[in-house]
Amino acid sequence: MAEPKFGYAINAWGQPLVEESAVERPEQQERVFKVLSACKFRAVELDEGSGRWAPLGRREEIEIHFGTVPKFRAFLRSCGIDRICSWFYDPARGSNEEGSNGRSPLVVADHQGIVDSTRAFAQTLQELGGSCLVVRPTPSYWRVAPVTDDKLKAAADCWNQVGRMSRQYDVQTAVHPDFLSALRPGETLDRFLSYTDPDLVGLAIDTAEVTIAGGDSIALYERYPQRVKHFHFKNARTTDSLGEYQTRNAEFEVLSAGGKRGIQRWFWDMGTPGGLVDFPRLVKSLQSHGYDGWIVVEGDQSPDPAATTALNAYYLQRVLFKS
Amino acid sequence: MSNELNRKEFLKLLGGAAATLAPGMAAVQRALASDAGERDNDAAATRNIKWSYMDHWSILSPHGRTTPYASREYMEQYIRELAAFGFTGFDTFAFRLYALAGMYGSLQGFKSLLQDHGFEKLSGVFVSYPDKGKYHALHDRANQDRIVAECRAVMEMCRGLDVDNFVVMPGNTYWQTEPVTDDKIHAMADLWSRVGKMTLQEYGVKTSCHHEFWCSIRTPAEIDKFYRWTDPEHVFYWCDTAQTVIAGEDPTALYNKYAARTAGFHMKDTHNVDRKGEYRLPSDPELFAPSVKRWFWEMGTPGGLVDFPRLMAALKAHQYRGWLTVEHDKVEIDQGSFAESTGVAKWYIDNVLTPIYS
Numbered sequence: 001m002a003e004p005k006f007g008y009a010i011n012a013w014g015q016p017l018v019e020e021s022a023v024e025r026p027e028q029q030e031r032v033f034k035v036l037s038a039c040k041f042r043a044v045e046l047d048e049g050s051g052r053w054a055p056l057g058r059r060e061e062i063e064i065h066f067g068t069v070p071k072f073r074a075f076l077r078s079c080g081i082d083r084i085c086s087w088f089y090d091p092a093r094g095s096n097e098e099g100s101n102g103r104s105p106l107v108v109a110d111h112q113g114i115v116d117s118t119r120a121f122a123q124t125l126q127e128l129g130g131s132c133l134v135v136r137p138t139p140s141y142w143r144v145a146p147v148t149d150d151k152l153k154a155a156a157d158c159w160n161q162v163g164r165m166s167r168q169y170d171v172q173t174a175v176h177p178d179f180l181s182a183l184r185p186g187e188t189l190d191r192f193l194s195y196t197d198p199d200l201v202g203l204a205i206d207t208a209e210v211t212i213a214g215g216d217s218i219a220l221y222e223r224y225p226q227r228v229k230h231f232h233f234k235n236a237r238t239t240d241s242l243g244e245y246q247t248r249n250a251e252f253e254v255l256s257a258g259g260k261r262g263i264q265r266w267f268w269d270m271g272t273p274g275g276l277v278d279f280p281r282l283v284k285s286l287q288s289h290g291y292d293g294w295i296v297v298e299g300d301q302s303p304d305p306a307a308t309t310a311l312n313a314y315y316l317q318r319v320l321f322k323s
Numbered sequence: 324m325s326n327e328l329n330r331k332e333f334l335k336l337l338g339g340a341a342a343t344l345a346p347g348m349a350a351v352q353r354a355l356a357s358d359a360g361e362r363d364n365d366a367a368a369t370r371n372i373k374w375s376y377m378d379h380w381s382i383l384s385p386h387g388r389t390t391p392y393a394s395r396e397y398m399e400q401y402i403r404e405l406a407a408f409g410f411t412g413f414d415t416f417a418f419r420l421y422a423l424a425g426m427y428g429s430l431q432g433f434k435s436l437l438q439d440h441g442f443e444k445l446s447g448v449f450v451s452y453p454d455k456g457k458y459h460a461l462h463d464r465a466n467q468d469r470i471v472a473e474c475r476a477v478m479e480m481c482r483g484l485d486v487d488n489f490v491v492m493p494g495n496t497y498w499q500t501e502p503v504t505d506d507k508i509h510a511m512a513d514l515w516s517r518v519g520k521m522t523l524q525e526y527g528v529k530t531s532c533h534h535e536f537w538c539s540i541r542t543p544a545e546i547d548k549f550y551r552w553t554d555p556e557h558v559f560y561w562c563d564t565a566q567t568v569i570a571g572e573d574p575t576a577l578y579n580k581y582a583a584r585t586a587g588f589h590m591k592d593t594h595n596v597d598r599k600g601e602y603r604l605p606s607d608p609e610l611f612a613p614s615v616k617r618w619f620w621e622m623g624t625p626g627g628l629v630d631f632p633r634l635m636a637a638l639k640a641h642q643y644r645g646w647l648t649v650e651h652d653k654v655e656i657d658q659g660s661f662a663e664s665t666g667v668a669k670w671y672i673d674n675v676l677t678p679i680y681s
Contacts, residue, residue, distance in 0.1 A: 027625070031663060031666075031667050032663075034623070034666060034667050034670035034671075035662070035663055035666030035667060035670070036666075037670055037673075037674075038408060038666040038667070038669040038670040038673060039407055039408070039666065079670075080670060080673075080674060264385065271403070273396065303383035303384075304382075304383040304660050304662060304663075305660075305663075306660045306662035306663035306665075306666050307382070307383070307400070307404055307660060307661075307662035307663075309662070309666070310403070310404035310405075310407040310408060310662050310665075310666065311400060311403055311404060311407070313407040314403040314404065314406055314407040314440075315403075317407065318403075318406060318407075318440070318441060
C-alpha cells in the first residue's frame with residue numbers, strides 16, 4: 001500500500017476575510033510555515049479567499065504578493081514546506097476578482113461559473129505540487145431545506161463537471177460535508193454520492209465534522225473506501241445532539257456562537273482529553289483498505305494555532321504512530 | 324529535498340517511533356521500529372548536542388493567558404508540545420520545584436512525566452538573587468552560609484534526579500552592587516566556589532554562572548577576575564547568548580576563552596545592544612529599560628544580533644558535548660505564542676545550526 005501523506009491546514013491561523021487572520025504579511029506566513037515544518041508537516045492545505053485580506057487565498061493574490069506561482073513555491077521551500085497538497089473551496093464565498101457574490105451548486109445557472117472558478121484553483125494546485133480540491137458540496141442545511149432529490153442531483157451534476165475539469169490537471173475533486181451541511185451522514189449523503197460519478201468526485205471525511213453531525217467517520221470510510229480521497233483529522237468533544245444544524249443562521253448561531261449550550265469550541269486537537277474520534281481504529285481501517293490520499297490535520301478554533309499544531313504533531317508521532 | 328513526507332519518512336524524523344497498525348503491516352512495522360531503534364541508539368552514541376528547553380511558557384486558556392502550572396492538563400500540553408519540537412531536556416527554576424513536586428507528588432513524579440513523553444530528564448535548575456534584600460547580598464560574606472544552605476536545599480530536592488546543571492546568576496543587580504570592587508568580586512567568587520564544590524562533590528551537579536547584562540559581573544574584566552578567583556574545578560561558565568550581546572560582548576569570544584569551563588548555553592537572540600548604560604537602572608533593566616520594551620527574541624528572527632552559526636562552528640572546533648538550552652523569556656510582551664516562537668527557533672536549529680554541528 002502507499003504510505004499515508006500528512007499535511008496541515010492553514011485555516012488554523014484564521015480564515016480569509018476574518019480580521020483575526022494571522023497569515024497576512026509574508027513574515028507571518030514564514031513563521032507559520034516554519035512552525036509546520038518544525039513539527040514535520042511539509043505539505044499545506046490552503047483556504048480559498050478573495051482580495052487583500054487573503055494573500056494566499058487564490059492565484060491572483062499569490063501573484064500579487066510573490067510575483068509568480070513558482071516564486072511562491074520557492075518561498076514555501078525556503079520555509080521547509082514541499083508543496084501545497086490541497087485547497088479548500090466554498091462556492092458560496094464571494095469573489096471580487098470573479099465579480100461573484102457567491103454561487104450555489106444547487107443552482108444550475110451557477111454551474112459554469114463554479115467550473116470556471118475552480119479551474120484556476122486546480123491549475124494552481126498542480127503547479128504547487130498538490131492533488132486535491134476539497135469543496136463544500138452544498139450550502140448549510142437550513143438554507144436549502146427541504147433537501148429534495150432535485151437539489152441533490154443538481155449539486156451532484158455541478159461537482160461531476162468540476163471533477164471532470166480538475167482531472168485535466170491531475171487534481172482530485174473531493175466533497176467535504178461539514179456538520180451544518182445539507183448532506184447529512186446517512187441517507188442524504190448516500191443519495192448525493194450515488195448521483196455523482198465515482199471516477200470524478202471523491203469524498204473528503206472531516207473526522208470532527210462527521211462526529212459532531214452524529215456520524216461515525218470509520219463507518220463512513222468503510223462504506224466508501226474507494227471513494228474517500230481526502231481526510232481532515234481533528235477532534236470533537238461534543239456532538240450536535242440537539243439537531244441545531246437546522247437552526248436559522250446556523251453558521252453564526254451554532255458554529256460561531258455555540259448554539260443553545262454555548263459551545264465555545266467545537267474542534268479540538270487529536271489527543272484532547274474527552275475527544276470522541278477514535279483515531280487509532282480509524283488509522284487501522286485506512287491501513288487495511290490501502291488509503292493513499294492526503295491526511296490533512298486541522299486546528300481551526302484553536303486559541304493558539306502553533307500550540308495546537310505541536311499537540312497534533314505529538315499525537316501523530318508519539319501516540320498514533322508509536323509502536 | 325524530498326517532494327513529500329510519506330509515513331516512513333515521517334517516522335524516521337520522529338527518531339524512533341514506529342507504527343503497528345494493520346495486521347498485514349506488522350512485519351514492516353516491526354522492521355521499521357527495529358531500524359528506528361537501532362538508528363536512535365547509534366545517534367545517541369554519536370550525538371554531541373542535546374537540546375533542552377528553559378521553562379518559560381504560557382497557555383491560552385478559556386480564562387485567558389495562564390501558566391502550565393495552573394493544572395496538570397496544561398502542564399501535559401506544554402510537555403507534549405516541547406516533545407513534538409524534539410526537546411529531550413527540561414530546565415526550570417528552583418522556585419518551581421515545589422510546585423512541580425506538589426503537582427506530581429514528588430520531583431521523581433515529574434521526571435516520570437517527562438520520560439513518559441520522550442524526555443531524557445530534568446536537565447537543569449536555575450537560581451538567581453536579583454535583589455539583595457535583607458539576607459541576599461551576594462557580595463556580603465555574612466550572607467554566604469545562608470545562601471549555601473539554600474542552594475543545598477535545592478540540591479536535596481533534586482537528589483536522585485540526575486540533574487546536570489545548577490545555573491546561577493552570580494551577583495545581584497548591578498545597581499544594588501556598585502561600585503563593583505575587587506573585594507566584592509572576590510566575595511562572590513568565594514561564595515560560588517563553596518556552592519560549586521558542594522553541588523559537584525555531594526550531588527554530582529555542575530554549578531555554572533550565567534551573566535545577565537544587568538548583573539554585577541558583566542564586563543570582560545569583571546568576568547575575567549571572577550573566573551580567575553573561582554575554583555576552576557567547581558565553578559563553570561554558562562553562556563547566555565542574548566544577555567552577552569546586549570552587554571556589548573561577543574558570546575563566541577567568551578566561549579572560546581572559557582571553553583574548558585563551559586557547562587552550557589541559553590540560546591536566544593536580541594535586537595538591541597545596551598548602548599545607554601541601562602544595565603544600571605533600578606529596579607530591573609530587563610523588564611523596565613526605558614528604551615527597549617523587549618530584549619529577547621527567539622533564534623531565527625530578522626534583525627537578530629547573535630551570530631549563532633559562528634558560535635556553532637566554535638562548538639564544533641572545541642568538540643562541545645552537552646546541552647544547548649533554548650530560552651524564550653519575554654514572548655509574552657507582544658502577546659505572542661510561545662509555541663510559535665519555539666517552532667521558529669526549532670526550524671532554525673534543524674535547518675541552520677544542526678548542519679554545522681550536532
